[in-house]
Amino acid sequence: MSEAVAAHGGHGHVQPAEKPLTPESWGKLGMWLFLAGDAMSFGALIVGYGILRYASKSWPVPSEVLGINLTAMMTFLLIVSSVTMVLALAAIQDGNKAKFKKFMGFTILGGAIFLGLQAYEWTHLFTDILPKYNLTFSKDLFATTFFILTGFHGMHVTGGVIYNICVLMAVNRGRYQAKHVEIAGLYWHFVDLVWILIFTFVYLL
Amino acid sequence: MSTAAHSQHNYIKIFVILTVLTVIEVAVTFLGLSKMTLAAILVILAVWKAALVALHFMHLKMEKKTLTIIALVPFALCVFLILMLLPDIYPH
DSSP states (O other), X not given: OHHHHHHTTSOSOOOOSSXXXXXXXXXXXXXXXXXXXXXXXXXXXXXXXXXXXHHSSOOOOHHHHHXXXXXXXXXXXXXHHHHHHHHHHHHHHTTOHHHHHHHHHHHHHHHHHHHHHHHHHHHHIIIIIHHHTXXXXXXXXXXXXXXXXXXXXXXXXXXXXXHHHHHHHHHHXXXXXXXXXXXXXXXXXXXXHHHHHHIIIIIIO | OOOHHHHHHHHHHHHHHHHHHHHHHXXXXXXXXXXXXXXXXXXXXXXXXXXXXXXXXXXXXXXXXHHHHHHHHHHHHHHHHHHHHHHHHTTX
């Protein structure tokens, strides 16, 4: 702002040419732009999966091979962790740090349990299910697309859990405020949103 | 956010809707519907859920409209990508 004032001869009260899209913080706009780019990565992977599946002569029925009971649980778990994230944000906006820590802890725990369940699912698929259906990770498009899509998402969850832990610690030390929590929340909800789509396109359809 | 109590109530409402929609998603797969009907229902439910998360949890509903347009760009590109790839697989 001081540069802008200086550039205008120091008259003060210089109005910006445009109002910012996110008046609260530039970080929020930055996160939205990052998420739009990230959504393009996920979009390309999901579209690629759909095209390959449609073009294939035969494709196993996902719900039979993968099973959807565990994954429905995982979907529910991510939705719950999204809710605890917005409740954590609401708490810190009210200035209630203790409540924020509790709900942020639940959010981190939810993400960690999700990752644990995914590790269990992958192990189960590799050791029991894929051999049973005569599928190979590197040779069958069904297995390849599945592991790339869920793996790419799982890495996002891993990143989100680490990010949330950092935010919790930074708030603890008084370095982060509500606006930083809101930005972390955007990322976490995006990961939840993508899983909702993956659950439908990869498991249910 | 001056109406914190109200918005918290709203969050729980959205959570309940999301949970119910997830239960419906799993339930419809057991109904033995035709492939196209099932796909249509599941896609509508998924988009509905995704929209609820974006509008309420990510607060798009309260933000400036331009931010929603930014968020929709990837979806437009996905539609474009599908259209560009369709000729490759159309004979199937």
